[in-house]
Amino acid sequence: MPLDDVTAWVDSVWREAMRPPPLLTVSEWADRYRRLSTKAAAEPGHWRTDRTPYLRGIMDALSPHMAWERVVFVKGAQLGGTEAGNNFIAYLMHWSPGPIMAVQPTVEAAKRWSRQRLDDLVETPPLSGLVRAPRSRDSGNTTLLKEFPGGVLVVTGGNSAVGLRSMPVRYLFLDEVDAYPVDADGEGDPIDLAMQRTSTFGHRKKVFLCSTPTIQGHSRIERAFLESNQQRFWVPCPHCGAYQVLTWDNMRWTEGQPETAHMVCPVNGCILENTDKARMLPLGEWRADPAAEGDGKTAGFHISSLYSPVGWLTWADLASDHEKAKASPARMQVFVNTKLGETWRDQGEAPAWEPLFDRKGGYFVGEVPEGVTVLDGRRRRPARPHRG
Numbered sequence: 001m002p003l004d005d006v007t008a009w010v011d012s013v014w015r016e017a018m019r020p021p022p023l024l025t026v027s028e029w030a031d032r033y034r035r036l037s038t039k040a041a042a043e044p045g046h047w048r049t050d051r052t053p054y055l056r057g058i059m060d061a062l063s064p065h066m067a068w069e070r071v072v073f074v075k076g077a078q079l080g081g082t083e084a085g086n087n088f089i090a091y092l093m094h095w096s097p098g099p100i101m102a103v104q105p106t107v108e109a110a111k112r113w114s115r116q117r118l119d120d121l122v123e124t125p126p127l128s129g130l131v132r133a134p135r136s137r138d139s140g141n142t143t144l145l146k147e148f149p150g151g152v153l154v155v156t157g158g159n160s161a162v163g164l165r166s167m168p169v170r171y172l173f174l175d176e177v178d179a180y181p182v183d184a185d186g187e188g189d190p191i192d193l194a195m196q197r198t199s200t201f202g203h204r205k206k207v208f209l210c211s212t213p214t215i216q217g218h219s220r221i222e223r224a225f226l227e228s229n230q231q232r233f234w235v236p237c238p239h240c241g242a243y244q245v246l247t248w249d250n251m252r253w254t255e256g257q258p259e260t261a262h263m264v265c266p267v268n269g270c271i272l273e274n275t276d277k278a279r280m281l282p283l284g285e286w287r288a289d290p291a292a293e294g295d296g297k298t299a300g301f302h303i304s305s306l307y308s309p310v311g312w313l314t315w316a317d318l319a320s321d322h323e324k325a326k327a328s329p330a331r332m333q334v335f336v337n338t339k340l341g342e343t344w345r346d347q348g349e350a351p352a353w354e355p356l357f358d359r360k361g362g363y364f365v366g367e368v369p370e371g372v373t374v375l376d377g378r379r380r381r382p383a384r385p386h387r388g
């Protein structure tokens with residue numbers, strides 16, 4: 001080979017080796033690299049975003065090159081939502097390394113998550129080999145800490161101020177935030193403590209908040225969602241093509257016969273069957289609420305179990321759940337929170353309106369009484385028992 005050719009060849013190899021990795025979004029990365037193990041997944045093998053099309057927009061907002069600093073995901077059960085978090089963590093470790101913190105409601109829950117979810121993730125390609133085996137001495141691999149080339153993942157609980165203060169992080173995964181304690185070890189709000197860890201990374205940080213909601217007015221995920229652009233997943237009616245959000249109000253079935261469950265298209269009254277979701281979900285799109293002001297930095301996504309893919313949770317299952325829950329407010333709360341992904345309005349905690357009304361005095365709305373110089377509109381967080 002003439003010298004010029006050799007030089008050209010070396011040059012091309014060099015250029016190839018030095019080329020930065022392509023900008024893959026989290027969903028593109030997952031479709032290319034993610035494997036679901038037989039141990040942890042109901043449908044093992046290659047990850048396919050097409051199976052849960054609504055996760056695409058959420059995962060792509062989590063991609064480091066997207067401008068969103070916070071991504072908020074309010075979800076029902078049986079949507080594969082947990083995998084959005086797993087794909088986010090796996091993407092970062094493999095494709096865009098940096099310091100990461102994953103927070104579960106408690107340290108105990110964090111250990112459980114690490115053993116049941118994370119270990120499986122790091123033992124499956126393409127992550128296998130990135131984190132050293134836990135038995136080797138000084139391996140940088142413990143239940144609550146995983147070192148990998150270019151970064152480290154720290155796992156902790158919302159009840160541990162020490163854990164939440166551990167190190168500066170660029171990526172923060174706050175999982176099941178509505179189950180966090182009000183206060184971490186007397187040092188304040190666990191989300192605030194964790195968020196402070198990201199301050200050194202400015203606009204380059206990425207925070208993922210994820211949860212099933214709880215009580216209206218007390219729900220952290222609701223509060224974060226209200227600060228976002230409040231997107232919901234719109235899908236086309238298979239008959240008239242009208243785009244709509246699937247809501248519980250449009251659900252119909254004959255009492256005692258949940259197997260008759262179907263939906264009524266709110267635009268033209270068409271009948272939608274559970275299996276129609278196979279055609280509707282791939283054509284779905286996230287649309288922001290035009291009335292939502294948002295803070296410009298937070299992408300918010302809300303989705304209920306009505307969207308669970310065909311073959312998972314059915315509308316008949318949900319109708320049946322609803323019938324069983326009807327008699328008990330406690331069970332109905334679980335249904336509303338975990339299936340509809342909505343907050344529960346707790347009647348018991350709200351004071352009766354009459355005594356309050358009687359105390360209002362003779363003021364008009366918007367009128368500031370004489371002698372008042374400062375109006376304090378801050379909300380005080382009511383005490384709530386620790387959970388988890």
Ligand SMILES: [Zn+2]
Nearest residue numbers: 237240265270
């Ligand atoms: Zn229709």
